[in-house]
Amino acid sequence: MNSDFRNMFKKIAIYDFFISLIFITIIYFTAKSYALFFLLGIIIALMNLYVNGITVEYSLDSKNLKGKGVIVIGSFIRVLLVSVIGFAIGRHNMFNIIAYIFGYSAQFISLVYYGIKNKDIEGK
Numbered sequence: 001m002n003s004d005f006r007n008m009f010k011k012i013a014i015y016d017f018f019i020s021l022i023f024i025t026i027i028y029f030t031a032k033s034y035a036l037f038f039l040l041g042i043i044i045a046l047m048n049l050y051v052n053g054i055t056v057e058y059s060l061d062s063k064n065l066k067g068k069g070v071i072v073i074g075s076f077i078r079v080l081l082v083s084v085i086g087f088a089i090g091r092h093n094m095f096n097i098i099a100y101i102f103g104y105s106a107q108f109i110s111l112v113y114y115g116i117k118n119k120d121i122e123g124k
Contacts (some may be wrong), residue, residue, distance in 0.1 A: 005053045008114065015110035016046055022105060027099070034099035037089060041103020044085060048078050049107065 020042045027035045055074035082104065090097040 004057050004062065005057060008118075009050060009053060012049065012107075012115075013046060015113055016042055016107055019106055019109050020103070023103075031114045034096065037096045037099035038103035038106070040085070040089075041100040042106055043103075044082060045104045045107035051078060 020039060024035050024039060026052055027038055030059050051074065056071055058067060059071045086100055
């Protein structure tokens with residue numbers, strides 16, 4: 001695994017941890033039952049980011065057409081996994097899926113924050 005990706009993933013995981021800590025604390029005191037689904041969403045998003053990074057790194061290392069196929073198949077599998085988990089959660093209670101999607105989407109805060117911090121570091 002590339003050291004740039006490893007460093008990026010570690011930083012985003014740390015940002016995700018703090019964001020999830022803040023949001024889970026708020027959710028726990030307002031609506032306890034949704035905290036677990038929020039946490040599940042952010043964990044799935046982090047795993048999805050990791051798998052995407054490995055897939056893209058593999059496809060960039062291989063110079064043949066097989067690498068592009070890996071990206072397409074990997075994307076399909078990741079979307080299918082997220083959808084199946086969301087469907088399973090939604091079958092039990094439709095409001096739980098909102099917490100799951102919110103948790104999954106909360107990773108964008110980490111990604112944006114990482115981008116801003118990385119821009120500041122490279123700009124110096």
